[in-house]
């Protein structure tokens with residue numbers, strides 16, 4: 001029979017960790033299915049921006065994509081908390097939430113709205129701050145113009161630290177740093193390094209404010225057309241790919257910090273407690289959340 | 303038709319003026335108040351698609367859309383008008399179908415919101431059916447004129 | 458290879474004088490109807506998606522700016538200043554045009570926005586001074602192609618990212634090729650102007666009194682130029698914002714200082730701007746929907762396999778690649794090609810021992826020249842629309858510049874030192 005082709009679309013460029021993990025996943029799927037299922041990779045937003053690809057998936061297209069907090073919040077405001085600042089110290093604990101009853105219920109609700117989660121143990125990375133001046137305390141953040149993605153959770157987090165959140169597309173960040181239009185940018189180290197931002201901003205502050213887990217999702221309409229054993233195979237291999245993403249994130253951070261140092265970047269280990277304290281207020285700024293959501297999550301994390 | 307083109311001109315002109323003013327205001331907000339408009343980009347995107355689609359209606363009225371007439375100009379008036387009937391008819395079908403598809407997208411966009419203002423993509427997608435309808439209206443007027451040329455050989 | 462079928466279909470529709478944007482959308486829909494099980498609505502989604510790219514916002518702003526400069530008397534005074542410097546030379550205004558393009562290069566970071574502003578500002582003035590309008594349009598469009606190569610052009614940055622090359626090196630590498638292209642264009646203009654007998658606009662160099670008088674009268678223009686260029690170079694705003702701020706300054710100059718402007722002028726300028734923006738943006742949007750299909754069909758992968766199999770000679774490889782990129786550049790948006798093609802072709806580039814920085818400059822110059830080439834050369838389309846010159850006339854007048862730009866491309870391709878002299 002003809003092979004089942006599934007497109008995998010993401011905004012990151014070839015060679016970045018996301019691309020490497022997806023390449024590994026495609027190999028696993030090919031091996032496990034004996035070539036009956038083929039994953040075709042579309043990096044660099046070739047199929048469109050995240051929201052557009054998600055819309056395509058909802059229309060029944062055979063595509064899987066990486067979601068972000070904005071997308072999840074649109075479906076269910078509560079899911080936004082998973083991207084909250086300093087939610088937990090350990091990625092392991094965070095991944096346990098994705099196995100919890102709370103999340104299983106959310107997952108079922110998403111499926112009824114047409115979204116099928118394929119990978120839920122994916123680690124995009126821990127988000128750090130790269131700036132044109134040293135940032136050791138929240139006081140150093142006062143008025144610092146920091147680029148954020150265009151979503152309200154990260155804007156609020158940076159503002160709570162005292163920075164001036166300046167949303168813009170990642171592609172515009174390099175020239176914006178060159179001219180001083182912005183003075184800092186937050187992202188996992190491999191993304192910062194991949195965008196060559198260390199050529200323009202020489203201070204890396206390890207504020208680790210957000211452990212960025214991600215979900216890979218497709219449209220339920222397409223998943224309903226797949227045989228059960230194929231769906232199970234995709235989820236199993238996807239889990240292995242997720243484990244690989246966690247390894248690669250740790251390795252890459254260590255390796256790229258060294259490369260940044262060699263390129264003249266000063267690495268700062270700030271007092272994270274002060275930043276954590278400063279961002280506590282963020283959790284009170286989302287009135288649409290279910291009552292007691294923060295406490296529910298913190299109980300899960302203990 | 304006169305009313306339609308007047309309304310669309312005023313609408314697109316105002317939208318463009320708002321776009322310029324908002325961009326300047328956001329520069330001022332960033333420097334004077336250290337508080338950039340996080341929402342400026344989203345409003346810009348929304349205005350941009352409406353300016354393009356409504357502007358396209360005016361451009362259609364004034365025959366300013368881009369095309370390559372090098373080959374068809376070699377034909378005498380009547381065959382050229384006959385050909386224009388065929389391509390014009392196809393164009394109207396294509397645009398009407400685009401408008402219909404975009405309307406479908408708009409109606410299905412309840413989970414597609416902008417990041418800060420949470421504006422539904424409905425308002426973005428909706429520009430296309432509006433613009434397509436206006437363009438088709440002016441194309442149809444031209445098409446009827448071409449029919450006369452083909453039948454009567456008018457110039 | 459269904460994508461090659463639809464491209465032939467599209468060229469057929471172009472030849473039948475169908476509106477370019479409708480022809481491209483028709484082609485995209487035909488793909489969905491005949492070759493793909495995917496929902497047709499995606500065609501429209503890709504159109505709309507392309508309009509949400511914020512760097513395109515600079516286009517209406519700079520069109521408006523150029524139009525207002527013409528109405529406010531700013532353009533005329535700017536020309537007077539330029540006339541002091543080059544008026545004695547044959548074809549002086551045309552030379553000024555390219556010089557301005559090179560100096561402003563990268564200010565708007567988009568060759569569409571740059572060419573829009575310069576067309577609105579320069580072409581009417583050049584016509585008043587006796588230049589053929591199509592010639593003026595062709596000069597403006599060719600000059601604007603230098604923009605992406607001069608730092609901090611967006612294409613240099615995108616290439617640096619997708620090819621994993623230092624963006625700083627790309628910036629340095631772009632300088633000599635950019636100047637080379639400017640120099641070659643100016644030489645050609647001089648030759649054409651001599652042959653046509655475009656006489657110098659003045660018969661003697663300006664006297665000191667004349668110079669002082671002109672400069673004093675033009676001080677608002679100096680303020681304007683300093684605020685646009687300075688505003689971007691010194692950290693104050695983005696190119697898009699600079700466009701908006703400059704519009705405000707021009708309005709102040711026009712209403713308060715020169716008092717040549719009336720409210721009706723603003724209304725007319727706005728209306729001309731949104732019509733031209735719509736005309737060119739619809740083509741850009743439609744062509745990015747087409748680019749989506751080419752991505753989906755992995756057209757680039759197929760092409761790369763073919764061309765790498767064709768030859769083992771580095772120079773023939775580069776030549777084939779130039780032809781291919783020029784061809785693609787005629788049909789779809791340059792940056793889309795950059796993002797998809799470059800990562801695929803980098804292993805081959807390494808295999809032939811071609812320096813990735815040099816290769817980047819080749820690709821970017823190529824795509825820039827594609828902007829001037831029919832059918833979907835976006836700069837050509839925009840400039841001929843704004844200056845109301847037919848595409849046939851534009852091509853006739855543009856032919857010598859096109860030849861020169863292709864020659865420059867070949868020089869840049871086969872003389873790596875032009876790009877690499879100051880790198881490292």
Ligand code: NA
Pocket residue numbers: 557558559561562563571600601602603604
């Ligand atoms: Na330029």
Ligand code: NA
Pocket residue numbers: 785786787788789790791827828833834835
């Ligand atoms: Na092009």
